[in-house]
Amino acid sequence: MDVDRxxxxxxxxxAAAAIPIAFLAIFFVYPLATIVGRGLAExxxxxxxxxxxxxxxxxxxxxxxxxxxxxxxxxxxxxxxVGRFAFRGRSLVLALVLVPFVLPTLVVATAFVAVLPGxxxxxxxxxxxxxxxxxxxxVVRVVGGYWAGLGRTTEAAATVLGAGPWRRLRxxxxxxxxxxxxxxxxxxxxxSFTSFGVVVVLGGPRIATLETxxxxxxxxxxxxxxxxxxxxxxxxAVAAIVVVASRLEGxxxxxxxSETARRVLxxxxxxxxWLVGSVLGSSAVLLGLPLAALIRRxxxxxxxxxxxxxxxxxRETSILLVTPLEAAANSxxxxxxxxGLALAVGGLLALALARLRPGWLDALVxxxxxxxxxxxxxxxxxxxxxxxxxLRGSALLVPVAQALVAAPFxxxxxxxxxxxVRVELREAAALLGGSPLRVxxxxxxxxxxxxxxxxxxxxxxxxxxxxxxxxxxxxxxRPTLPVAIFRFLGRPGAENQGSAAALAVVLALxxAAAAxxxxxxxxxxxxx
Amino acid sequence: MxxxxxxxxxxxxxxxxxxxxxxxxxxxxxxxxxxxSGCGKSTLLRAIAGLQRLDGGRVLLDGRDLGGTPPHRRGIxxxxxxxxxxxxxxxxxxxxxxxxMAGTPRAxxxxxxxxxxxxxxxxxxxxxxxxxxxxxEQQRVALARALAPGPPVLLLDEPLGSLDRPLHDRLLDxxxxxxxxxxxxxxxxxxxxxxxxxxxxxxxxxxxxxxxQTATPNExxxxxxxxxxxxxxxxxxxxxxxxxxxxxxxxxIGVERSPAGEATVIRAExxxxxxxxxxxxxxxxxLEAVVAGVNVPAPGDRVALRIDPAGVVxxxxxx
Numbered sequence: 001m002d003v004d005r006x007x008x009x010x011x012x013x014x015a016a017a018a019i020p021i022a023f024l025a026i027f028f029v030y031p032l033a034t035i036v037g038r039g040l041a042e043x044x045x046x047x048x049x050x051x052x053x054x055x056x057x058x059x060x061x062x063x064x065x066x067x068x069x070x071x072x073x074x075x076x077x078x079x080x081x082v083g084r085f086a087f088r089g090r091s092l093v094l095a096l097v098l099v100p101f102v103l104p105t106l107v108v109a110t111a112f113v114a115v116l117p118g119x120x121x122x123x124x125x126x127x128x129x130x131x132x133x134x135x136x137x138x139v140v141r142v143v144g145g146y147w148a149g150l151g152r153t154t155e156a157a158a159t160v161l162g163a164g165p166w167r168r169l170r171x172x173x174x175x176x177x178x179x180x181x182x183x184x185x186x187x188x189x190x191x192s193f194t195s196f197g198v199v200v201v202l203g204g205p206r207i208a209t210l211e212t213x214x215x216x217x218x219x220x221x222x223x224x225x226x227x228x229x230x231x232x233x234x235x236x237a238v239a240a241i242v243v244v245a246s247r248l249e250g251x252x253x254x255x256x257x258s259e260t261a262r263r264v265l266x267x268x269x270x271x272x273x274w275l276v277g278s279v280l281g282s283s284a285v286l287l288g289l290p291l292a293a294l295i296r297r298x299x300x301x302x303x304x305x306x307x308x309x310x311x312x313x314x315r316e317t318s319i320l321l322v323t324p325l326e327a328a329a330n331s332x333x334x335x336x337x338x339x340g341l342a343l344a345v346g347g348l349l350a351l352a353l354a355r356l357r358p359g360w361l362d363a364l365v366x367x368x369x370x371x372x373x374x375x376x377x378x379x380x381x382x383x384x385x386x387x388x389x390x391l392r393g394s395a396l397l398v399p400v401a402q403a404l405v406a407a408p409f410x411x412x413x414x415x416x417x418x419x420x421v422r423v424e425l426r427e428a429a430a431l432l433g434g435s436p437l438r439v440x441x442x443x444x445x446x447x448x449x450x451x452x453x454x455x456x457x458x459x460x461x462x463x464x465x466x467x468x469x470x471x472x473x474x475x476x477x478r479p480t481l482p483v484a485i486f487r488f489l490g491r492p493g494a495e496n497q498g499s500a501a502a503l504a505v506v507l508a509l510x511x512a513a514a515a516x517x518x519x520x521x522x523x524x525x526x527x528x
Numbered sequence: 529m530x531x532x533x534x535x536x537x538x539x540x541x542x543x544x545x546x547x548x549x550x551x552x553x554x555x556x557x558x559x560x561x562x563x564x565s566g567c568g569k570s571t572l573l574r575a576i577a578g579l580q581r582l583d584g585g586r587v588l589l590d591g592r593d594l595g596g597t598p599p600h601r602r603g604i605x606x607x608x609x610x611x612x613x614x615x616x617x618x619x620x621x622x623x624x625x626x627x628x629m630a631g632t633p634r635a636x637x638x639x640x641x642x643x644x645x646x647x648x649x650x651x652x653x654x655x656x657x658x659x660x661x662x663x664x665e666q667q668r669v670a671l672a673r674a675l676a677p678g679p680p681v682l683l684l685d686e687p688l689g690s691l692d693r694p695l696h697d698r699l700l701d702x703x704x705x706x707x708x709x710x711x712x713x714x715x716x717x718x719x720x721x722x723x724x725x726x727x728x729x730x731x732x733x734x735x736x737x738x739x740x741q742t743a744t745p746n747e748x749x750x751x752x753x754x755x756x757x758x759x760x761x762x763x764x765x766x767x768x769x770x771x772x773x774x775x776x777x778x779x780x781i782g783v784e785r786s787p788a789g790e791a792t793v794i795r796a797e798x799x800x801x802x803x804x805x806x807x808x809x810x811x812x813x814x815l816e817a818v819v820a821g822v823n824v825p826a827p828g829d830r831v832a833l834r835i836d837p838a839g840v841v842x843x844x845x846x847x
Contacts, residue, residue, distance in 0.1 A: 427599070429625065429629075432605075432626035433677060
């Protein structure tokens with residue numbers, strides 16, 4: 001007679017889990033298994049030298065490490081500001097900082113091409129800077145949020161006991177922040193390790209990470225064996241990082257409490273006002289500069305400022321086969337389908353797994369998230385190229401791939417929302433006369449609906465910007481906006497660069513709008 | 529309605545949370561269920577409400593066995609310890625929830641909500657979000673919500689647990705007032721002796737999954753079932769004597785200043801009108817006595833004791 005401890009009974013739970021599990025089995029496990037099988041079979045016969053693989057793997061690792069260090073350097077001051085102080089526009093800062101994170105990688109890459117001087121725009125520093133720009137949100141939201149939950153009492157106690165500002169920072173604050181710093185670093189490292197759009201554009205032809213090399217071997221040189229072998233290395237590395245990252249993230253649970261946060265935050269006083277102001281100002285410049293440069297390039301024509309580059313939207317070119325406007329329409333259509341799929345897969349999975357303790361499970365869900373979109377695209381190409389599932393050329397592969405990339409974000413937003421529906425609320429509703437079905441409709445559904453709305457927005461933004469997998473499966477005559485930008489960027493000449501910038505601005509606006517709407521709708525629930 | 533719980537048994541992982549607990553609450557009576565934390569009070573409440581599966585025993589409402597009746601059809605209201613207000617509904621939405629479940633017409637719900645908010649002193653707050661309410665206001669909304677569908681039996685699980693002292697005392701008075709006015713059958717769970725004595729027509733004392741004693745506050749105070757109950761209620765001067773204990777009620781000890789007296793005052797603590805004296809007699813045993821007024825003995829004074837035999841009881845040790 002007990003009231004259900006979870007929103008669903010056992011049978012319903014199994015039914016709810018069956019759909020996403022079947023979907024993941026066909027479109028995630030099967031392609032990956034195909035890669036692994038191919039990789040193991042070919043590992044002896046590949047013509048690609050082992051030394052070359054090692055060299056690329058090493059570069060991938062250290063650029064990710066440096067990117068992480070740079071991201072921390074840029075993000076920590078801002079994390080301090082939002083984690084310690086209440087000021088007007090604080091929630092706006094938290095929302096805006098998310099914009100670079102949801103910006104499509106191709107937009108970020110195009111923006112850095114625009115902002116950096118000609119000799120630097122295809123170099124390792126360019127890659128590191130772009131990664132820092134992209135991942136600042138991770139540091140600010142994970143560390144800042146955790147910081148806000150820490151409280152000031154321990155620092156006050158240290159001050160009373162005679163510790164100066166530096167000792168306080170070193171011996172009290174930093175050790176307490178360690179879990180959040182570790183988790184944010186691990187996530188940033190993971191995202192930088194598997195970054196594709198940024199590296200393939202800013203790396204130029206000579207700089208390669210595992211991710212871009214898989215793409216080059218498979219899509220440019222048609223050496224599927226080498227691509228499969230490289231994928232094995234990438235898969236192993238990513239699995240290891242994901243396990244570490246999710247362990248570190250798991251330790252954060254319970255450390256955050258918005259209730260105490262409200263009391264901890266206070267207005268900056270005296271010298272702090274200068275510090276807070278200058279951190280906010282310099283962060284705005286650092287994060288705003290690339291975007292400003294992108295907009296400037298999209299507007300600059302041989303005859304001064306103008307909308308010339310935006311006219312390319314309606315023009316058919318040999319580079320694209322269709323007009324960029326049609327590419328934008330493709331993007332919107334695919335992203336809509338992908339959002340529906342991602343909500344179904346991620347939402348049902350969250351529903352089915354909500355009663356399990358968060359922990360190793362979240363690692364499993366993080367896997368596709370960090371698990372290299374390029375590998376997914378490559379897996380689609382070789383797995384669905386032959387019976388039993390010959391789907392080559394099907395336009396539907398694009399939204400399916402995008403949904404797989406977006407679904408983990410949906411899970412990470414919806415699962416906590418489901419877990420936060422306390423058992424007592426269901427019990428209270430039952431004792432007020434609500435039948436089990438009624439309780440689900442009146443309590444669970446409305447409480448999770450807001451999170452679902454937020455998840456939809458994020459999924460849409462991610463699907464819009466998805467590039468690594470899409471580039472493999474998009475048909476030549478049905479490109480998406482990121483694919484279009486990539487093609488324009490690959491051609492020389494100010495005209496093509498300007499067109500890429502204009503398209504990037506359009507894509508950025510679409511993605512940022514979706515993400516900001518999501519942030520509002522989701523009641524501040526976001527994947528970070 | 530009369531609520532009976534007969535020999536309820538609930539086991540968790542091999543240990544018994546309820547080991548044959550029995551209760552009988554008369555129609556319109558308020559029974560306070562008192563016990564230390566972890567004694568099974570909340571489990572007993574949840575079992576009666578149908579939120580906890582029974583391993584033995586039965587729950588009867590006016591003689592009807594509730595076994596097999598799901599919680600939402602039992603007609604039992606429960607006010608939760610942490611209130612469990614629905615965060616996505618405003619105050620009126622919370623209070624009217626039970627009536628809506630019962631299919632009450634909308635106009636009637638609106639009328640009842642206004643009436644109930646008046647009863648708990650929250651007039652005109654129906655449109656407020658429950659997340660903006662103070663702890664005391666939330667507690668009142670929870671009470672109004674539990675009362676709204678007019679359940680014949682109302683259970684309350686330490687509803688004043690998390691409130692600060694002044695608010696706690698004020699709401700305690702108001703709760704008593706509401707119970708008297710509505711003539712509802714009430715089972716009130718608490719670990720606070722003062723709360724139980726203030727609200728309960730009778731008090732059931734619970735220990736380790738069993739009800740040890742059920743009596744009026746006066747009976748409990750004058751004749752606790754055993755030494756454990758006496759100590760739990762906060763009675764002083766509970767002295768072990770072999771298999772039993774001797775309890776000397778502090779107010780039954782007459783104290784008079786006398787240089788030749790057999791006892792010395794060690795401590796004197798004033799609490800309002802009365803002063804509690806800690807005394808040591810010539811045999812070295814310590815006693816507490818209560819005296820009133822302002823001209824009272826001070827620490828160091830020698831005093832003579834006169835113990836009223838009516839204030840001394842012998843009960844089983846109970847441990």
